[in-house]
Amino acid sequence: MAMWAHLGGGLAAFISGGWLGWIVPLIMYMVYKDRGPFTRQEAKEALNFQITMAIFVVGGWILGAILLIVIIGFLLWIVAWVAALLAIIFGIVGGVKVNNGEAYRYFWSIKFVK
Secondary structure (H helix, E strand, O other): HHHHHHHHHHHHHHHHOOOOOOOOHHHHHHHHHHOOHHHHHEEEEEEEHHHHHHHHHHHHHHHHHHHHHHOOHHHHHHHHHHHHHHHHHHHHHHHHHHOOOOOOOOOOOOOOOO
């Protein structure tokens, strides 16, 4: 189940363009957090990362649209797409690592769930 929190986050980010990647890790955390400390920790890690990436994606889209009048808006859209790609790629990497029995920590995420 810990693996599915990571892979599900990456899959949901892929399907939604990066902004709904937090849904699957949230479901996994809420349903399976009492199964064991490894599942709880990995679901929490995936959830924190996917929420962080969703904030960057949505923020990049909104600020990019506002600043589109000044050419910098396109740059923020690029940042949003890069964040969406990172959510997908690192979700898959996390799922593979956890499937091998290793704990996986993302390179950076805001700790919303402690």
